[in-house]
Amino acid sequence: MNWSEQEKKNSALEAVKQIKDHQIIGLGTGSTAFYAIQAVGELVKSGMSLQAVATSVHTENMAAELGIKLLKPEEVKEIDLTIDGADEFDSALNLIKGGGGALFREKIVASLSKKEIIIADSSKMVERLGKFKIPVEVVPFGLSYVTQQLKKAGAICYLRERNDKVFLTDNQNYIIDADFGLLDDPAALAEKLNQIEGVVAHGLFIHLATQVIMGKGDHVVIYDGN
Numbered sequence: 001m002n003w004s005e006q007e008k009k010n011s012a013l014e015a016v017k018q019i020k021d022h023q024i025i026g027l028g029t030g031s032t033a034f035y036a037i038q039a040v041g042e043l044v045k046s047g048m049s050l051q052a053v054a055t056s057v058h059t060e061n062m063a064a065e066l067g068i069k070l071l072k073p074e075e076v077k078e079i080d081l082t083i084d085g086a087d088e089f090d091s092a093l094n095l096i097k098g099g100g101g102a103l104f105r106e107k108i109v110a111s112l113s114k115k116e117i118i119i120a121d122s123s124k125m126v127e128r129l130g131k132f133k134i135p136v137e138v139v140p141f142g143l144s145y146v147t148q149q150l151k152k153a154g155a156i157c158y159l160r161e162r163n164d165k166v167f168l169t170d171n172q173n174y175i176i177d178a179d180f181g182l183l184d185d186p187a188a189l190a191e192k193l194n195q196i197e198g199v200v201a202h203g204l205f206i207h208l209a210t211q212v213i214m215g216k217g218d219h220v221v222i223y224d225g226n
């Protein structure tokens, strides 16, 4: 296992230690969340009674294979603890998420969660957010309008593709990867993006993370939010 995979795994295993019996757990999406989902599967196998809400179809499938009992978000009032990855985080624990396209469900699950733990390898920590383009999920009907509005706001826009086809999210929407450069004020930009009709969700997660657990070499560093 290379160093970044080891950091991902260490951060995931550290986060999973916070899970208690009978909790409802939010399961993230991506290559870091993968290790956490595996570890939750182990806890269930060892006899813990856990239920989970998944943030993507991919995670849903993985959890089902591991025998983790799944709930739909509409069936829960709140989630005790969510463990998810991020593409970037800063010292205020603001995040960019959505590299895998799961941002909308991830944001709903994060918003339902009493505790949102972000797990990451050390490459994800940045001084200023924005090197990673901001994923913006858009209803196909609104593509042209939203693209124009993002450009007006200063972004260079890339419609996400996969295998030479337009990428579709689990919600059958498109993703525009919006390059705003390095951000001076992520919260202000998040507010601006929230105002655009046709935007389902964007990848700026402001004040949603309770804690970031970052793998660094062979240990982990824990950052707590305010």
Ligand SMILES: O=C[C@H](O)[C@H](O)[C@H](O)COP(=O)(O)O
Pocket: 028, 029, 030, 031, 032, 033, 084, 085, 086, 087, 097, 098, 099, 100, 101, 102, 103, 106
């Ligand atoms: O849509 C995907 C999610 O936001 C992921 O949590 C994020 O892209 C980080 O993924 P990874 O752990 O694979 O770097």
